[in-house]
Every structure is written in structure tokens, then in C-alpha cells.
Amino acid sequence: MAGKKRSTPPSPSARNQEEDLEDEDDVPLDRILQRRRLAAKTSPKQTNGARTAVTATTAKVSPLIEVAERCIIEFLPVVPNRLRVEVVCRRWRRLIREELPVTELDFSHVTVRPLLRRDVSAMLGRASQQLTRLVLPDITLVDAHIELIVQQQNLRVFRAHRMQKKHIFNILKNCPNLKTLELLDCRALTFSGWPRDAVALRKVFLNGCNFVTNQAASSLITVCGDTLEKIIFTEATSLDSQIFRDLARHARRLEELTINDCTSxxxxxxxxxxxxxxxxxxxxxxxxxxxxxxxxxxxSLPQLQVLILDKTKINDDGLRGISQVATSLRYLSLQDCRAISDDGVAALATSDVSDGCTSLELVDLKGTPVTDASLRALEARCPRLHLVRVDSCRSVSRKMRSKHNERARRILAGGNLSKCERIFAERKKIEMIDPNKSSSESHESENDQEEDDDYAIEARRSGASYRRRR
Known part of the structure; x- marks a missing residue:
């Protein structure tokens, strides 16, 4: 009819909604399930859109499992553990290579194997010039390794074994931020001089440098100058005391000096x-x-805290001189010094011109001809004294040896060690790894040998990493 609005039939979705609103008590279950299946089929686009949104969100926020895995991987040392775990799956390989920066590489505890040289090259390439500390294993370095090393412009600490002179000089010239250089087993290395354009180092360690001459050492000290804080020459059989004058002239800020086996x-x-x-x-x-x-x-030497004079010809007058100038001394080692006696040791804690070395915490008298009188004098005048080492001291009574050996066991077994106790523990480990370090080792008494047996297993587990330590 004219004038009447034409009614529009409800859409299927509206009808479905109306039907859903009806009381479903009288509707069969099959029909209800059929309606729901039809409703799900009518909105596929909406469902796909929701899935796309979820995928986009997932791409922006890492899954919780990746966050946990990344935290676990960050606790692992770069080598060798990360090299091992990255072969587990592709996701771990991606996490390790892309998201975890490599700033330190320490191969000192990695077992030497044929593929180790390739691992070194791979990790150096992966560092992306962010490396600050590099400790290489005992392998022969080739030119390809050196090319990767000199690219590390932020490198500050470098340690390697048996390097060639041209490789060392290349690193010294091209790594401007290098501060610490440690060269182990350089017995075949000959130096006639140090490059003038080399970086000024703070710490230098040359192990087995029996071919390093006074001229080479003098040029090294001249180049480093006042920046030099620590220098170590072991097995320095080609050096004499001229190096003392060079250090006095150029290295006025030197804090630690180690020169072993100097001839004169x-x-x-x-x-x-x-x-x-x-x-x-x-x-x-x-x-x-x-x-x-x-x-x-x-x-006077007011800052001197550690003095090691093992296997020297120091006598009682020398010990009296030490008591006058080194009043802050905390650690004194006189292993195998056969020229000292009870009078000299007793004079350490007393002096006519000073208070003596009353701050001593640990005294190493292994292999010396002292008696119980020396130990009683030190204990009476040094209130901070923790230990007097008396291994191979045949004139010391069995009771006194047992007393101090028991103290040594407690120190070696303890965890919270003082500076002097750590020095003693590390030197003890070196002796257990290499008995030739001490000529009195074969003359120890039965009690001393029992002490060594208790500690030998743990020392050998620590391995050769302690060989380079003091």
C-alpha cells in the first residue's frame, strides 16, 4: 500500500542472534552445535585478522623461553661453553652470535685440541672489534691470527705463549689502548730493542726471558716510562743490575718489580x-x-709490603737493614737462604732506628738453618703474625713444625684469605706442580711431606694457570 514503509527482512546474522536469545531449553543439542559451527564459518576474516595481530605482537616481544635461555647463556663463559652450546639448535646459535657481545676471550682453561686454532679465529672474528681482554691458549699463532688481533682497537690485556718477535711488535704498534702484555714461554725469543713507536704499557710480564739483554730491557723501560706500574722478568739470566738504574731513571711510578735469576x-x-x-x-x-x-x-720504603729474597745470599746484616727501612712489611720470604741465623730473624722485629717489621703477617723460612728461637721471637714481637713456614728446617723442633704446619693446612683449606695468605697459597700450588721450583723440596721431613700430600691433588687440579703467577 502507498504510504506504508516496506519492512526489511532481518539479516541472517540478526536472525541467528535472535535465535540465540531465545530460550534454548526446547532446542535439540545437535541444532545448537550446528548453529555455532555456522557462526564460526561466517567470520573467517575476523579470525585471520586476530591471528595476524598476535603474530605481529610476537615478532616485537621475544617469547618467554628465549628470555630465559638468553639469561642462562649469559652466565656461560664465552669459551669453551658457548662454543659447545651453540651447536644444540639454531635458536641458540642465533642468540649467541647476534645478541651476546664478546668483550673478553679467555682460552687458558680450554683443552688443547686440533680444532682449537680454528676456534680462536672464529671467536676473534665474532668479537667485532669490541674485545678488551684476550688470553690465548698454548698454540702457534700465524699471520691470520695477528691480523684479527690488531683489529681489536679496544684491547687492553693480552696474554699469549711462544710468540714471534714480529707478531709482538705488530700488536704493540697497532693496539693503542693496550695496557698489559704477558708473554709466556719466551725462551727462544731474542730482543735487541723495543720499538720506539710501541704503545706505553702499564704492566709487562716476560716468562723465561733468558735471551732478553740489558739493551732490550732498557729500551722497553724507556718507551713505557712513567706509565710503567708493574714489570716481571723470570729466568732473566742475561740481565744484571744495570736494569735497576734504568728503572730508577725512567719508571718513577713502579709499584711491583720481579726479577728472577739475575746474574749480577x-x-x-x-x-x-x-x-x-x-x-x-x-x-x-x-x-x-x-x-x-x-x-x-x-x-726508607714505607709502601713496601711484599719482599721475596728466596735463594739469595742475604745474611743477618741484610735482615737488620730490612728491619730499618721496611716497617710496613707484611710478607717476607727467605726460602733456602742459608746465610741467615736466629740473630738476623730476631732482629727483623726490632731496630735501633725504627719499630722494626712488626706488621709481618707471614714469614717463609723454608729450608733455612733457624731454630725455635726465631719463631718465638717473631711470635712475641709481631702481633699480626699468622704463619711462619718452617718446611725442611731441621733445627726446628717437631712440636713447632707440627704447630705451624697445622696453621698452613687451615690457610690452604680456607676460602676467605687475606692478601698474604693468597700469595702463600699460590706459591704453594706452584711448588706442587713443579717441585724443581724449590731445591729443598726433596729434603722435607715426614710431617712436611704429609702436608704436601694433603694439598697435592687440589693444587694439580688448579693446573698450569698458576705457573705465571707469583
Whole structure:
């Protein structure tokens, strides 16, 4: 009819909604399920759109499992653990290679194997010039390795074994931020000089440098100058005390000095060293420098805390000199010093011009001819004394040896060690790994040998990483 609005039939979806709103008590279950299946089929586009949104969200936010895996991987050392776990699956390989930066590489505890050289190249390439510390394994380095190393412009610490001179000089010239250089087993390495355009180092460690001459050492000290804080020469059979004068002239900020097996040491050169470095020297190790029989006593050494004079010819007058100038001394090692006696050891804690070495915490008298009188004098005058090592001291009573050996066991078994106790523990480990480090090792008493047996297994597990330590 005219004038009447034409009614529009309801859409199927509206009808479905109306039907759903009806009381479903009288509707069969099959029909209800059929309606729901039809409703699901009529909106596929909406469902696909929701799935796309979920996928987009997943792409932006990593799954919880990846977050957990990344946290676990970050706890693993870069080598060798990350090299091993990255072969588990592609996801772990992607996490390790793309999202975890490599700033330190330490191969010192990696077992030497044929593929190790390839692993070194792979990890150096993966560092992307962000490396700050590199400790290489005992492998022969080739030119390809050196090319990757010199690209690490942020490198600060470098340690390697048996390197060639051209490779060392290349690194010294091209790594401007290098501060610490450690070269192990460089017995076949000959130096006639140090490159003038080399970076100024703070710490230098040359192990087995029996071919390094005075000229080479002098040029090294001249180039590094006042930036030099620590220098270590072991098995330095080609050096003499001229190096003391070079250090006194150029390295006025030197804090730690270790020179072992030096052939000739003149007292006047030693005196020049102490006069120049009196305000900075904290550590002095002159073990096996057979020319030392006395100690310069004209200049006080207020910062000196560690003094090692093993296998020297130091005598009682030298010990009296030490008591006058090294009043802050905490660790003193006199292993196999046969020229000392009870009078000299007792004089350590007393002096006519100073308070003596009353701050001593640990004294190593292994292989010396002292008696119980020395130990009683030290215990009475040094209130901070923890241990007096008396291995192979045949004149010390069995009771006194047992007492101090028990203290040594407690120190070696303890976890929270002081600085002096850590020095003692590390040196003990070196002796257990290489008994030739101490000539008195084969003359120990039964009690001393039992102490070593208790500690031998743990020391050997620690491995050769302690060989380079003091």
C-alpha cells in the first residue's frame, strides 16, 4: 500500500542472534552445535585478522623461553661453553652470535685440541672489534691470527705463549689502548730493542726471558716510562743490575718489580733503585739473584709490603737493614737462604732506628738453618703474625713444625684469605706442580711431606694457570 514503509527482512546474522536469545531449553543439542559451527564459518576474516595481530605482537616481544635461555647463556663463559652450546639448535646459535657481545676471550682453561686454532679465529672474528681482554691458549699463532688481533682497537690485556718477535711488535704498534702484555714461554725469543713507536704499557710480564739483554730491557723501560706500574722478568739470566738504574731513571711510578735469576747485582745499583722508588714500591721479588747479600738501608720504603729474597745470599746484616727501612712489611720470604741465623730473624722485629717489621703477617723460612728461637721471637714481637713456614728446617723442633704446619693446612683449606695468605697459597700450588721450583723440596721431613700430600691433588687440579703467577 502507498504510504506504508516496506519492512526489511532481518539479516541472517540478526536472525541467528535472535535465535540465540531465545530460550534454548526446547532446542535439540545437535541444532545448537550446528548453529555455532555456522557462526564460526561466517567470520573467517575476523579470525585471520586476530591471528595476524598476535603474530605481529610476537615478532616485537621475544617469547618467554628465549628470555630465559638468553639469561642462562649469559652466565656461560664465552669459551669453551658457548662454543659447545651453540651447536644444540639454531635458536641458540642465533642468540649467541647476534645478541651476546664478546668483550673478553679467555682460552687458558680450554683443552688443547686440533680444532682449537680454528676456534680462536672464529671467536676473534665474532668479537667485532669490541674485545678488551684476550688470553690465548698454548698454540702457534700465524699471520691470520695477528691480523684479527690488531683489529681489536679496544684491547687492553693480552696474554699469549711462544710468540714471534714480529707478531709482538705488530700488536704493540697497532693496539693503542693496550695496557698489559704477558708473554709466556719466551725462551727462544731474542730482543735487541723495543720499538720506539710501541704503545706505553702499564704492566709487562716476560716468562723465561733468558735471551732478553740489558739493551732490550732498557729500551722497553724507556718507551713505557712513567706509565710503567708493574714489570716481571723470570729466568732473566742475561740481565744484571744495570736494569735497576734504568728503572730508577725512567719508571718513577713502579709499584711491583720481579726479577728472577739475575746474574749480577751490585749494591750501589740496588741502592739507586730504592732511592728513586721509595714512595711507590709495594712489591719486590728478587728470588735467585745470587749476588744479593745485603739490603740497602739508607732510604726508607714505607709502601713496601711484599719482599721475596728466596735463594739469595742475604745474611743477618741484610735482615737488620730490612728491619730499618721496611716497617710496613707484611710478607717476607727467605726460602733456602742459608746465610741467615736466629740473630738476623730476631732482629727483623726490632731496630735501633725504627719499630722494626712488626706488621709481618707471614714469614717463609723454608729450608733455612733457624731454630725455635726465631719463631718465638717473631711470635712475641709481631702481633699480626699468622704463619711462619718452617718446611725442611731441621733445627726446628717437631712440636713447632707440627704447630705451624697445622696453621698452613687451615690457610690452604680456607676460602676467605687475606692478601698474604693468597700469595702463600699460590706459591704453594706452584711448588706442587713443579717441585724443581724449590731445591729443598726433596729434603722435607715426614710431617712436611704429609702436608704436601694433603694439598697435592687440589693444587694439580688448579693446573698450569698458576705457573705465571707469583
Amino acid at each position: 747485582v751490585r749494591l750501589r745499583d740496588f741502592q739507586a733503585l730504592t732511592e728513586a722508588l721509595w714512595s711507590s714500591l709495594r712489591w719486590l721479588d728478587l728470588a735467585s739473584c745470587r749476588g744479593i747479600s745485603s739490603f740497602p738501608d739508607a732510604t
